[in-house]
Amino acid sequence: MRYLDEFRDPELAKRLLDDIHATAKHPWAMMEVCGGQTHSIIRHGLDQLLPDGIELIHGPGCPVCVTPLDVIDKALEIASRPEVIFCSFGDMLRVPGSGRDLFQVKSAGGDVRVVYSPLDALELARANPDRQVVFFGIGFETTAPPNAMTVYQAEKLGVENFSLLVSHVRVPPAIEAIMTSPACRVQAFLAAGHVCTVMGLGEYPPLAERFAVPIVVTGFEPLDILEGIRRVVHQLEEGRHEVENAYPRAVAAGGNPVAQKMLEDVYEVVDRSWRGIGMIPQSGWRLSERYRAFDAEHRFSVGDIRTKESALCRSGEVLQGLIKPHECAAFGKECTPRNPLGATMVSSEGACAAYYLYRRMHLPGTGPREVTPVG
Numbered sequence: 001m002r003y004l005d006e007f008r009d010p011e012l013a014k015r016l017l018d019d020i021h022a023t024a025k026h027p028w029a030m031m032e033v034c035g036g037q038t039h040s041i042i043r044h045g046l047d048q049l050l051p052d053g054i055e056l057i058h059g060p061g062c063p064v065c066v067t068p069l070d071v072i073d074k075a076l077e078i079a080s081r082p083e084v085i086f087c088s089f090g091d092m093l094r095v096p097g098s099g100r101d102l103f104q105v106k107s108a109g110g111d112v113r114v115v116y117s118p119l120d121a122l123e124l125a126r127a128n129p130d131r132q133v134v135f136f137g138i139g140f141e142t143t144a145p146p147n148a149m150t151v152y153q154a155e156k157l158g159v160e161n162f163s164l165l166v167s168h169v170r171v172p173p174a175i176e177a178i179m180t181s182p183a184c185r186v187q188a189f190l191a192a193g194h195v196c197t198v199m200g201l202g203e204y205p206p207l208a209e210r211f212a213v214p215i216v217v218t219g220f221e222p223l224d225i226l227e228g229i230r231r232v233v234h235q236l237e238e239g240r241h242e243v244e245n246a247y248p249r250a251v252a253a254g255g256n257p258v259a260q261k262m263l264e265d266v267y268e269v270v271d272r273s274w275r276g277i278g279m280i281p282q283s284g285w286r287l288s289e290r291y292r293a294f295d296a297e298h299r300f301s302v303g304d305i306r307t308k309e310s311a312l313c314r315s316g317e318v319l320q321g322l323i324k325p326h327e328c329a330a331f332g333k334e335c336t337p338r339n340p341l342g343a344t345m346v347s348s349e350g351a352c353a354a355y356y357l358y359r360r361m362h363l364p365g366t367g368p369r370e371v372t373p374v375g
């Protein structure tokens with residue numbers, strides 16, 4: 001298949017791996033920022049092909065995983081109301097809130113619908129003027145522009161029964177938070193290619209300079225990831241810390257200016273909590289004053305919700321790269337994709353789900369765990 005097969009070519013992969021093996025003289029730990037990259041790394045076993053001492057730390061770039069529990073609980077509360085049609089992408093339906101998930105709200109009679117675009121939700125609002133239609137807008141710089149565009153359209157068309165429950169987050173402040181954590185072991189980043197498709201490279205040189213870390217913008221196919229790792233290893237061995245673009249087929253230096261303008265018009269930057277990590281200053285967006293009437297939190301007054309995380313779940317440590325999923329005692333036992341205790345087991349981009357799906361069931365040198373097989 002074009003644009004896939006050529007980036008999975010085993011011969012080219014071997015050449016990149018030979019270069020990495022020949023270059024790496026020291027142990028290095030680098031973080032792949034995006035959950036899509038984690039999924040690809042574990043699926044193709046790329047981490048197992050690297051030289052001993054080259055460690056990939058799985059970063060927090062899974063939108064479902066980092067959406068805070070209080071926002072999930074607000075979604076559940078709004079979706080339970082009889083006047084509401086609650087719209088979401090499918091991956092949010094099984095994310096556990098404090099006591100239930102959206103599937104359970106739906107089975108109890110809530111009108112919860114899976115849509116493929118926020119514009120589908122806007123169409124539903126136009127077709128159902130006597131109902132309130134809410135879209136669950138989560139994610140990074142990748143999903144924020146289309147959600148902003150939908151609110152912009154709603155205002156332009158005068159669709160007053162549409163609103164957005166917003167939990168958007170930004171990558172650069174998360175990199176800053178990771179690098180300033182006392183437990184940080186990260187020496188370089190494979191930045192998320194699709195985020196840079198929107199935002200370009202401009203936010204990264206100050207971070208590379210301040211923390212003396214190479215940042216290589218990397219794609220998602222096996223050859224993309226190996227090329228990103230190869231460039232990082234060269235920089236680390238040569239004592240450089242530069243921003244490089246290893247994903248030029250998708251990323252331009254300036255990103256997508258139209259999408260950036262839409263973000264500026266519709267949102268304002270705010271402090272945001274990340275599930276498992278906590279508050280990161282200036283790390284998210286909410287609707288700006290001009291669009292506040294379309295903010296579902298504001299419309300449904302769900303500001304004061306108390307939350308309760310599973311005591312067993314260590315997803316915060318997974319999301320910060322402090323442990324691998326199979327180091328959590330609940331992994332594959334109390335916690336499976338069918339019965340997830342934390343968001344990192346729900347989403348296909350979550351590190352715990354990737355380890356489970358591709359059968360990384362136990363730490364090297366330890367015996368297999370008892371597991372509940374996936375159907």
Ligand code: SF4
Pocket residue numbers: 312313314315316318325328329330331332335336340341342343344345352
């Ligand atoms: S395996 Fe489950 S309980 Fe453990 S950290 Fe991952 S999501 Fe949380």
